[in-house]
Amino acid sequence: METYILLGFVLILSIYLGLELISKVPSTLHTPLMSGANAISGIALVGALLLTADSQLQTALAFLAVTFASINVFGGYLVTNRMLKMFKKK
Amino acid sequence: MEISLIQNIVYIFSSILFITGIKMLGKEDTAVKGNFLSAIAMLVAVLVTFINISNPLILLAGIGLGAFIGSLIALKVKMTSIPEMVALFNGFGGLATFLIAWSEFNSTPDNLFQYILVMTTVYVGGITFTGSLVAYAKLSEKIQIAKTSIITKLFTTIFYISLAFLLYSAIVTPLLVINFEFFTVLLVLTLLGGIGFVLPIGGGDMPVVISLLNSLSGIAAAFAGLILLNNVLIVAGSLVGASGLILTIIMAKAMNRSIGNILFVGYASASSSKSSEEQGEVNPINVSDAYLILENASSVLIVPGYGMAVAQAQHVVRELGELLEENGTEVKYGIHPVAGRMPGHMNVLLAEANVSYDVLAEPDDVNPSMDSVDVAVVIGANDVVNPSATEEPGSPIYGMPIIEVHNAKTVFVLKRSMSSGFAGVQNPLFFKQNTRMLFGDAKDSIGGVVSEFKD
Numbered sequence: 001m002e003t004y005i006l007l008g009f010v011l012i013l014s015i016y017l018g019l020e021l022i023s024k025v026p027s028t029l030h031t032p033l034m035s036g037a038n039a040i041s042g043i044a045l046v047g048a049l050l051l052t053a054d055s056q057l058q059t060a061l062a063f064l065a066v067t068f069a070s071i072n073v074f075g076g077y078l079v080t081n082r083m084l085k086m087f088k089k090k
Numbered sequence: 091m092e093i094s095l096i097q098n099i100v101y102i103f104s105s106i107l108f109i110t111g112i113k114m115l116g117k118e119d120t121a122v123k124g125n126f127l128s129a130i131a132m133l134v135a136v137l138v139t140f141i142n143i144s145n146p147l148i149l150l151a152g153i154g155l156g157a158f159i160g161s162l163i164a165l166k167v168k169m170t171s172i173p174e175m176v177a178l179f180n181g182f183g184g185l186a187t188f189l190i191a192w193s194e195f196n197s198t199p200d201n202l203f204q205y206i207l208v209m210t211t212v213y214v215g216g217i218t219f220t221g222s223l224v225a226y227a228k229l230s231e232k233i234q235i236a237k238t239s240i241i242t243k244l245f246t247t248i249f250y251i252s253l254a255f256l257l258y259s260a261i262v263t264p265l266l267v268i269n270f271e272f273f274t275v276l277l278v279l280t281l282l283g284g285i286g287f288v289l290p291i292g293g294g295d296m297p298v299v300i301s302l303l304n305s306l307s308g309i310a311a312a313f314a315g316l317i318l319l320n321n322v323l324i325v326a327g328s329l330v331g332a333s334g335l336i337l338t339i340i341m342a343k344a345m346n347r348s349i350g351n352i353l354f355v356g357y358a359s360a361s362s363s364k365s366s367e368e369q370g371e372v373n374p375i376n377v378s379d380a381y382l383i384l385e386n387a388s389s390v391l392i393v394p395g396y397g398m399a400v401a402q403a404q405h406v407v408r409e410l411g412e413l414l415e416e417n418g419t420e421v422k423y424g425i426h427p428v429a430g431r432m433p434g435h436m437n438v439l440l441a442e443a444n445v446s447y448d449v450l451a452e453p454d455d456v457n458p459s460m461d462s463v464d465v466a467v468v469i470g471a472n473d474v475v476n477p478s479a480t481e482e483p484g485s486p487i488y489g490m491p492i493i494e495v496h497n498a499k500t501v502f503v504l505k506r507s508m509s510s511g512f513a514g515v516q517n518p519l520f521f522k523q524n525t526r527m528l529f530g531d532a533k534d535s536i537g538g539v540v541s542e543f544k545d
Contacts, residue, residue: 004203007316007324014312014325017109018332025116027427028447030337030434034304035176036115036125037333040108041307042179043132043326044186047314049139049149050093051193059145061193063152069186070156071163075179077129078164083172084122086441 032083039076045069092142093320100138101322107131108326112333118447135322169442170399173432174229177222177300180307184218187310188280191215194317195273204317205263209273211313213256213280218306220284225299228292229431237290237356245286252276252283291353294396294473294512296431298341298352305334337433344427346479346490372508375526377538380502383526384539387464387500389420391456393493394436395429396512397470397505401532404443407469410536411445413543422449424456424466424493426474453493466495468503468519469532472511477519487513501525504532 025033048065052058093101108131114124136153143149160179167175191211227233235242259276291299308330315323342349384390392411398404411421423445425436437450460466468475477496478485495501496519503525510516519525528535 001203003319004316007319007321010321010324011312011316011328014328015332018112018329019336021109021113021329022116022333022336025336026118027340027425027434027452028118028437028441028450029116029121030340030427031172031176031432031438032121032125032434033115033333034301034337034433035172035179036121036128037112037308037330038176038180038183038304039125040112040128040132040326041183041304041311041330042186043108043135043323044183044190044311044314045132045153046135046139047190047311047318047320047323048152048186049136049143050318050320051190052197053144055196058193058196059148061189061196062145063148065186065189065193066149066152067156067159068182068189070153071160072156072179072183072186073132074157074160075164075175075182076160077125077132078161079167079172079175079179080125081122082164083169083438083441084125086169086438086444087118087121087447088441088444 028087032080032087035076035083036080039073039080042069042073042076045073094142097138097141098321101135101320104131104135104322105325107134108322108329112329131326169438170402171230172438173296173300173430173435174226176432177225177229177303180303181219181222181226183307184215184222184303184310186215187307187314188212188215188219190314191317192277202263206260207313207317209256209259209276211310211317212276213252214306214313215310216277216280217284217287218303218310220281221288222303222307224285224288225296225303228288229296235289237292242289245282245289247286248279249283249286252279255279290356292356292512293431294428295352295356297428297433297435298338298345298349300432301334301337301341302349302353305331305338308332308334341428341433344491346487370521372520372527373525375502375528377528377535378542380526380528381539381542383500384414384419384465385417385543387414387419389422389463390414391422391424391463391466391495391498393424393426393466393468393471393475393495394440395426395469395471395474396431396435397532399430399435399439399470401470403469403533403536404439406533406536406540408440408443408445409540410543413540417543422451422456424453424495425450426453426471426493429471429474453491457494460494460497461499463498464500466498466501468495468501469536470504472517473513473515475519476511476515476517477522478515478517481518485515487515495519496522496524499524502528504528504530504535506531
């Protein structure tokens with residue numbers, strides 16, 4: 001239970017940190033920020049890699065989780081990068 | 091699986107990169123680097139995870155497959171389909187956490203808290219998944235279902251049932267052993283509930299829903315981090331949760347509505363606003379007259395909306411802007427935060443058409459000097475320029491911050507027909523003395539003006 005309290009602490013602090021860091025984002029960047037954050041949520045990939053695979057069901061679940069998280073990661077970063085490259089100042 | 095000390099240390103390093111990355115992503119000059127930094131953070135975290143892994147080959151195959159599909163979609167997709175792509179990727183992230191939590195349920199959680207955590211993660215991940223899929227289908231116009239249809243009502247009911255079932259399962263967990271049947275009911279209800287969560291929310295409210303789903307996918311990942319006792323999942327997930335939440339709040343504020351009202355109520359029916367009856371006549375204008383007025387204007391404000399995206403008019407709009415500038419006219423773009431179907435939709439479209447981002451202005455920047463604007467050109471925007479929001483206390487959109495184009499000397503409204511906007515509210519702007527209606531497809535109309543300029 002102590003671990004959970006510690007990790008819960010990390011959770012709260014990270015959310016607070018995120019709110020502080022991004023609170024003044026210019027509207028030009030709303031879409032890239034959303035898309036870039038979306039790619040970061042693909043961090044579930046790390047979780048998917050760590051799954052134990054004791055049964056066939058679990059192996060299948062882990063494979064699917066890794067695949068979909070990878071789509072999220074690769075798709076998210078590439079689309080964000082493509083989008084940001086378009087923003088130019090004359 | 092146990093996480094080794096080395097892994098944990100590298101995860102902390104990766105978390106720092108994520109934090110720096112997302113901070114840089116919020117500033118125009120550093121955004122590209124920020125995105126790159128966060129990709130490095132991801133790479134580092136994934137690589138170190140591979141140190142001890144049970145089925146490296148199967149999982150590598152999964153990564154390869156996902157990388158292929160993801161890259162293909164990301165590089166092929168047209169910039170105009172960005173909103174639905176973001177929704178789709180977001181859904182896949184949610185699905186991944188849903189599957190992680192499902193798998194962890196089978197690893198027989200050993201205490202009460204873990205059970206509740208697993209079920210909550212299944213729920214948030216599942217809602218994000220099917221909710222995002224519905225958002226994807228709506229944005230790409232694959233489904234069109236009325237808010238009042240029986241199917242929408244059915245799924246909305248299932249959403250409330252699923253929420254009640256999650257609460258119920260959290261309460262009964264201490265009392266009975268959660269078996270697989272019970273868990274299966276939760277899985278199914280969650281997936282159907284996600285559909286019901288997004289189905290009743292339409293058109294102009296989409297920016298809020300997308301931001302919220304974005305936030306939920308992060309929160310789901312952070313919860314998965316709690317289940318797996320993994321700090322990098324918690325930090326990265328929380329950052330996404332926070333950034334999505336900020337966007338959600340910005341969008342809701344731009345509509346002067348609470349998040350709860352957008353998600354669960356929607357706009358009151360338009361019939362409540364009676365004063366829209368006697369509006370008088372509209373003044374139509376044709377392309378050549380529009381050209382003559384624009385040619386003599388010394389300052390022009392272009393206000394795009396979803397209609398510009400539909401008509402794919404951004405390139406011809408940019409061309410018009412350039413011709414006007416060559417003609418000595420000052421050109422600015424007034425971008426409302428909720429114009430379009432996702433946060434920043436108009437900015438992305440105009441950036442794609444090579445419009446410099448320093449001429450894109452927010453409502454607060456353009457409203458004070460509106461009376462010095464000679465011509466405001468409204469392209470496929472409606473609710474975000476509706477003067478009822480400032481003039482008519484009974485209107486459903488009263489109080490919403492708008493771009494006050496009605497204060498400009500002349501207003502051109504490019505529109506297909508006289509239909510009302512997403513909010514279903516009649517727009518008195520169309521009937522004002524200084525307004526000229528340019529009916530027809532926005533791309534054709536502006537194209538017409540552009541060719542008059544060239545002649």
